[in-house]
Amino acid sequence: MTRLSTFLIAFLLISNRAWTQLAKQANRFMTDFVATEPLKLPLYYREELPKHNLGDIIKALASTKIYGFNYKDDSGPFNDSLTLTEKERSFLQQQFNQQSGKIWTKPHFRNWHLVSEDSLKHYHEVDQYFWFSPDRLGGRLYTFSKPVFFRNDSMCLFYWGYWCGTRCGEGQLALYQKQDGKWKYRFSLFMWES
Numbered sequence: 791m792t793r794l795s796t797f798l799i800a801f802l803l804i805s806n807r808a809w810t811q812l813a814k815q816a817n818r819f820m821t822d823f824v825a826t827e828p829l830k831l832p833l834y835y836r837e838e839l840p841k842h843n844l845g846d847i848i849k850a851l852a853s854t855k856i857y858g859f860n861y862k863d864d865s866g867p868f869n870d871s872l873t874l875t876e877k878e879r880s881f882l883q884q885q886f887n888q889q890s891g892k893i894w895t896k897p898h899f900r901n902w903h904l905v906s907e908d909s910l911k912h913y914h915e916v917d918q919y920f921w922f923s924p925d926r927l928g929g930r931l932y933t934f935s936k937p938v939f940f941r942n943d944s945m946c947l948f949y950w951g952y953w954c955g956t957r958c959g960e961g962q963l964a965l966y967q968k969q970d971g972k973w974k975y976r977f978s979l980f981m982w983e984s
Contacts, residue, residue, distance in 0.1 A: 816936065819946055819966070822966075822972050837906050843951065854873060861978055861981060882940060931954075933950065945966070947965055965979065
């Protein structure tokens with residue numbers, strides 16, 4: 791019984807340390823992301839990653855060879871690529887598949903506001919035109935995946951986008967790479983714009 795207790799305590803301590811390390815890594819990533827992307831404040835974001843966005847992410851990871859384009863660079867379409875091992879591809883798909891349902895439970899930064907799916911349904915019930923212009927939410931409603939780290943935490947895949955009406959919005963699944971201790975945008979696997 792003592793061995794089992796010792797094992798369980800050691801397992802819980804190691805698991806807790808791993809989760810704490812992952813949370814710190816995600817916070818560092820989000821801090822670097824916010825510093826480089828033009829986000830409109832105050833920022834309102836969904837607690838869930840919509841199913842259609844999740845489906846697009848999984849499709850983008852269907853092959854071990856992923857091609858991307860750097861929208862910040864004018865060197866042409868599909869100007870970069872990355873070859874994943876089958877193990878990496880499976881890991882990435884698994885990590886994103888686990889992001890169905892509620893993934894965010896508290897705001898990340900000052901002036902960031904988490905919006906529950908129930909609140910979104912309520913806004914639509916109160917105002918049938920809510921989806922045409924989300925004025926209640928500062929004009930934009932953001933969506934973020936959780937960052938997924940791989941290759942010894944030197945690379946990260948992250949989905950982000952926003953919606954600002956029926957014909958207004960954009961989103962992308964982007965690859966970030968750690969350089970000099972900071973997360974830098976490398977390329978987008980896909981991007982949509984309305």
